[in-house]
Amino acid sequence: MSFAKWIGGALGWSFGGPIGAIIGLAIGSFVDNLSEKGTPLLGDRRTGQQRDTYRTRPKYGKQTSKPQTQSGDFEVSLLILASIVIKADGKQDQRELDFVRQQFTNMYGKDRANKAFELFKRITKQNISTRQVCLQIKQMMDHASRLQLLHFLFGIAKADGLVTEDELRQIFTITGYLGISNRDYESIKAMFYNSSDNAYKILEIDKSAPDADVKKAYRTMAKKYHPDRVGHLGKEHQEGAEAKFRQVQEAYEHIQKERGFK
16 A cells, blocks of 8 residues: 555545644655645645645534544544654653554554554654644544543553653643543543552542442443444454453452452
């Protein structure tokens, strides 16, 4: 698969708005090649003008329902948010970059991962408005997919073995802009930290909750994090979502054992 076909054929709503502008700058030297292949352009290097694809798309603020997020939309959103988190502490740690590459290789295979990482390197060189990007994602992407994005971002931050305060602040900021609740933030964060009440945080309940509430919370969280919720993104993302789902199960089993109920 050529780079042109990959970048042009996998995207839906992310071809517009702030994300579209970022991708338009990132593809740079590939734009002329894309034009020759008849792929929709985000900009035109020959005129030096960037197309306002945001205005050629449905107005995000007037949408009454979210269009279905394609795998390519999720992929590009992931690359942009990952670049923001990696630069949060003022440096790009090679272990974090390797984590991004490895995760994309696991999800998409080596060829597609290489193309994604080439785009990623170009994106990291840009100054990106976290708020504008996140608001576009919030408007266009379903809640389950946004939770999957957040899970990936914590994985990046933890890849070098140390999550800095700058990285945590950046992820927390992203969480708010994405319209994800503090409880969901703490739940996913707890999947990457060890503490005595992690299991309760993952299930979004207090340690004092009665057994009946624990069981109810488990059913709620199992439904929220079920891999089928991101089935529209493709098998590769369903497999990634299984990590969250397993941790919910393990949290519940831990509390069962601790309290001695079935």
